[in-house]
Amino acid sequence: MGIATSTKPFVERVEEAKKDKFMQASVAKAQDAQWDKREAARKELGNWEQWRDLGEQIRQHVIKYLPDYLEEFADNVEKKGGHVFFAKTDQEATEYIKDLAVKKAVKKVVKSKSMVSTEIDLDKELMKLPGVSVMETDLAEFILQEDNWDEPTHIVFPTLHKNRDQIQKVFEKLGYTGSNEPEKMAKFARKYLREYFLQADMGVTGCNFAIADSGMINLVTNEGNADLTMAIPKTQVVVMGMERIVPSLKEAEVLDNMLSRSAVGQKLTSYCSFSGKRTDDESDGPDDFHVVIIDNGRSNALGTQFESVLQCIRCGSCLNVCPVYRHIGGKGYGSIYPGPIGAVLSPVLDGYEEFGDLPYASSLCAACTETCPVRIPLHELLIEHRHVMMDKLHTDHSLTNTIMKTIGVGTGSPILFKSAMFGANTASKVVSHHDHDSVAGFLYETGRIGKLHKPVPKFARGWTDIRDLPQPAKSHENFRHWFKKHKQEQAAKGGK
Amino acid sequence: MKVAIFSTCVVDLFFPKVGQAMTEVLERFGCDCYLPENQICCGQPTYNSGYLKETDKTLHNEIDSLLSVDADYIVGPAGSCVAMLRSYKNSLKDDPEYAQKAAELADKSYEFSQFLYRVLGVVDAGAQLDAKATYHRSCHMTRLLGEATAPFVLLDHVKDLEMTPLPNIQNCCGFGGTFSAKEPEISQTMVDEKVDSVLSTKAEILISADPACLMNIGGRFSRRGEKIKIMHIAEVLNSNVDVKRIKYKKDIEKVEQ
Numbered sequence: 001m002g003i004a005t006s007t008k009p010f011v012e013r014v015e016e017a018k019k020d021k022f023m024q025a026s027v028a029k030a031q032d033a034q035w036d037k038r039e040a041a042r043k044e045l046g047n048w049e050q051w052r053d054l055g056e057q058i059r060q061h062v063i064k065y066l067p068d069y070l071e072e073f074a075d076n077v078e079k080k081g082g083h084v085f086f087a088k089t090d091q092e093a094t095e096y097i098k099d100l101a102v103k104k105a106v107k108k109v110v111k112s113k114s115m116v117s118t119e120i121d122l123d124k125e126l127m128k129l130p131g132v133s134v135m136e137t138d139l140a141e142f143i144l145q146e147d148n149w150d151e152p153t154h155i156v157f158p159t160l161h162k163n164r165d166q167i168q169k170v171f172e173k174l175g176y177t178g179s180n181e182p183e184k185m186a187k188f189a190r191k192y193l194r195e196y197f198l199q200a201d202m203g204v205t206g207c208n209f210a211i212a213d214s215g216m217i218n219l220v221t222n223e224g225n226a227d228l229t230m231a232i233p234k235t236q237v238v239v240m241g242m243e244r245i246v247p248s249l250k251e252a253e254v255l256d257n258m259l260s261r262s263a264v265g266q267k268l269t270s271y272c273s274f275s276g277k278r279t280d281d282e283s284d285g286p287d288d289f290h291v292v293i294i295d296n297g298r299s300n301a302l303g304t305q306f307e308s309v310l311q312c313i314r315c316g317s318c319l320n321v322c323p324v325y326r327h328i329g330g331k332g333y334g335s336i337y338p339g340p341i342g343a344v345l346s347p348v349l350d351g352y353e354e355f356g357d358l359p360y361a362s363s364l365c366a367a368c369t370e371t372c373p374v375r376i377p378l379h380e381l382l383i384e385h386r387h388v389m390m391d392k393l394h395t396d397h398s399l400t401n402t403i404m405k406t407i408g409v410g411t412g413s414p415i416l417f418k419s420a421m422f423g424a425n426t427a428s429k430v431v432s433h434h435d436h437d438s439v440a441g442f443l444y445e446t447g448r449i450g451k452l453h454k455p456v457p458k459f460a461r462g463w464t465d466i467r468d469l470p471q472p473a474k475s476h477e478n479f480r481h482w483f484k485k486h487k488q489e490q491a492a493k494g495g496k
Numbered sequence: 497m498k499v500a501i502f503s504t505c506v507v508d509l510f511f512p513k514v515g516q517a518m519t520e521v522l523e524r525f526g527c528d529c530y531l532p533e534n535q536i537c538c539g540q541p542t543y544n545s546g547y548l549k550e551t552d553k554t555l556h557n558e559i560d561s562l563l564s565v566d567a568d569y570i571v572g573p574a575g576s577c578v579a580m581l582r583s584y585k586n587s588l589k590d591d592p593e594y595a596q597k598a599a600e601l602a603d604k605s606y607e608f609s610q611f612l613y614r615v616l617g618v619v620d621a622g623a624q625l626d627a628k629a630t631y632h633r634s635c636h637m638t639r640l641l642g643e644a645t646a647p648f649v650l651l652d653h654v655k656d657l658e659m660t661p662l663p664n665i666q667n668c669c670g671f672g673g674t675f676s677a678k679e680p681e682i683s684q685t686m687v688d689e690k691v692d693s694v695l696s697t698k699a700e701i702l703i704s705a706d707p708a709c710l711m712n713i714g715g716r717f718s719r720r721g722e723k724i725k726i727m728h729i730a731e732v733l734n735s736n737v738d739v740k741r742i743k744y745k746k747d748i749e750k751v752e753q
Contacts, residue, residue, distance in 0.1 A: 011681070014679075014681050014682060015681065018681060018685060024685070028689075032664070035666070321666070323667045323668040323670070323686050324682055324686070326667070326686075326689075327682060327685035327686060327689075328682060328685075332682075360675070360678055360679060361679060361682060362672070362675065363635075363668045363670060363671065363672025363673075363675045363676075363683070363686065364544055364635075364672055364673070364675070365635035365636075365639070365667075365668035365672065366635055366636070366639040366640055367635065367639070367666065367667075367668070369639070370639045383543070383544055383546065385546075386544070386545055386546025387546040387547075387548050388546070389546055390545065390546035390547050391546060391547060391548050391549050391550075400678070404541070404542055404545050404547050404550070404674070405547065405550055407541050407542055407550075408542040408547055408550025408551060408553070408554065409550070409553075410536075411505070411536045411537040411539060411541065411542065411554040411557075412536070412550075412552075412553030412554040412556075412557050413536075413553075413557070414533070414534035414535075414536060414557065414561070417505070417536040417537070421508055421509060424509055461677075461680075462676065462677035462678055462679070462680040462683075463676055463677045463680070463715075465680050466680050466683065466684040466687070466716065466719065467687065467712065467715030467716040467718070467719045468715045468718040468719050469711075469715060470510045470511070470711060470714070470715070471510075472509050472510055473508075473509065473510060473511075473512045477512060478508060478509075478512050479503055479507055479508055479511075479512040479514075479515030479516065480503070480508060480531065481512075482512055482515070482516055483501075483515065483516075483519065483531045484531075486516075486519065
């Protein structure tokens with residue numbers, strides 16, 4: 001399914017998410033805990049806003065000179081005996097990796113967590129090969145795999161939607177007999193996975209940053225599984241989005257610092273490694289080393305108003321501050337890239353037909369823009385998507401479209417607005433009833449708001465289905481009327 | 497000092513008392529207030545929905561109207577709408593006729609509490625209100641306008657007003673303009689959490705500097721049958737004022753020295 005995690009329409013996914021009280025509680029708890037950890041880690045670093053400036057500059061620079069840096073990186077990988085393959089599409093990428101697996105007679109593949117490998121459906125494609133099995137070695141991804149290949153709901157914490165009891169049940173299918181304590185379950189998974197590691201003949205990892213001037217791959221994890229995936233199997237495949245590149249170790253250091261603090265609230269993750277093909281003086285590492293650099297829609301953003309989405313370093317902090325993600329979770333978005341970054345990126349990669357709803361799944365509160373370590377103006381890009389859909393592609397032909405255009409005319413013409421203000425109180429009587437003596441602003445005096453009758457026009461119903469609407473001010477009681485009178489009284493008193 | 501009042505469509509349509517309170521407070525501090533006749537709306541309903549073409553006329557009208565009075569400052573009772581006014585200079589930067597005017601508008605536009613605190617230097621507006629209250633921080637005022645201090649300082653100085661911190665103050669109330677009508681399912685879960693947070697403070701009054709957020713949270717309170725009094729910060733700062741209590745930043749600094 002590529003980046004889509006569901007075939008259901010957006011409204012249905014939201015409806016399901018709304019019923020999932022466990023997921024909501026779990027996401028809220030994680031968001032609140034991450035808020036404290038993240039802010040503390042950033043504060044401890046100091047001068048966070050200047051770090052953001054630097055992070056943004058590094059990423060913008062790389063995107064601007066992307067072809068040059070990719071070439072430099074590829075040259076350096078090849079100089080050390082590695083191979084680089086540029087894949088235009090997901091299919092080109094998976095075909096290359098499958099061919100390699102066949103050529104090498106691979107039986108057991110170990111993988112570390114990689115969003116781009118999920119994006120191209122690599123696991124499922126590899127398992128189509130006869131005699132090939134795949135093992136996800138990141139604890140969370142392992143849980144998803146053993147739970148009948150459930151989809152990740154967060155780009156950093158893939159199992160955010162599952163609780164420890166659910167995980168215990170998944171592990172019991174593998175012979176686990178212990179309690180639901182996370183430490184015990186992790187120990188079980190560790191033992192289970194270790195055996196698999198030792199037998200693996202192909203390793204697949206993602207890539208946090210590719211270092212252009214040395215051809216090295218920088219991986220950042222807390223479990224060390226990515227390093228084992230790099231060290232043990234003789235054949236190694238790195239899959240990376242084409243934008244995940246930095247000029248040198250110097251820039252990687254800056255971004256790793258920001259990534260760890262933003263993603264998990266740590267100064268640095270437990271493991272932060274830089275590696276590549278085994279060199280002659282190294283005892284472990286792959287002898288056959290392949291880097292698959294994937295476009296798969298990313299170049300749609302190049303040179304457009306969406307280019308800054310490629311600055312993303314996949315820290316997930318925009319998900320962790322998003323009030324919409326808080327309530328609909330990853331499944332609500334229906335993309336492996338959920339949250340604000342997903343709502344911007346998914347339509348860029350896969351188009352508006354599949355993901356046109358996502359840019360509207362935002363109150364534009366700008367918490368995402370505020371937290372983004374590399375200053376992607378996420379909420380502005382959401383408006384930009386809406387702009388492309390409404391003004392340029394004209395995808396909305398509903399009544400709402402007509403209403404919005406009418407509002408556009410009404411808010412641009414003083415005469416029309418004044419007559420609307422004059423008639424608002426009367427017009428609202430069609431849809432509302434209220435005490436005969438109620439006046440606009442009476443909400444402030446009594447804490448009550450006029451109740452509405454149904455049916456009301458469809459667009460207004462979204463509002464009135466869940467909350468009351470205050471009664472519009474009568475024309476002789478509105479602010480402008482008061483102001484005029486007030487000024488006249490001042491003048492009469494001989495004032496101004 | 498001449499001040500043009502940016503009334504906002506929400507206040508014009510629904511909340512006359514907010515406009516009145518704001519005007520009275522500003523006049524108390526010596527502002528000569530004007531209400532430019534032809535202003536309508538900052539343009540967010542259409543702009544944020546993606547109808548940029550349709551919004552152009554709205555922005556042009558708002559600029560022409562607000563600049564029609566030769567005022568020193570433009571002051572509005574809504575952080576979100578003022579943030580939008582200030583953003584005109586970006587959205588109209590390539591507009592040969594309006595780019596310059598939009599920049600002028602941005603330079604002199606302030607949200608009400610921000611204006612009191614930052615321009616007039618007021619810390620105590622002289623108000624008194626015997627109640628327990630909590631404050632909803634609007635997203636646009638905090639993040640887009642960048643004003644996260646002024647309302648808190650001013651409310652802290654209101655005599656007898658006990659302010660209780662609102663848990664998860666950073667989370668949006670679920671208004672989001674047309675979002676509230678277009679995505680009611682998501683908006684409801686957001687506003688419900690906000691209502692629950694407000695209830696948990698046991699505050700009698702919910703205060704904000706953004707009438708649209710108040711309309712949303714208040715509307716949900718009302719629908720759920722929960723009781724709360726809702727006040728705009730201008731109404732609070734206009735309550736039981738004794739001018740003898742008025743204090744400026746410079747007064748406090750003197751005391752500290």
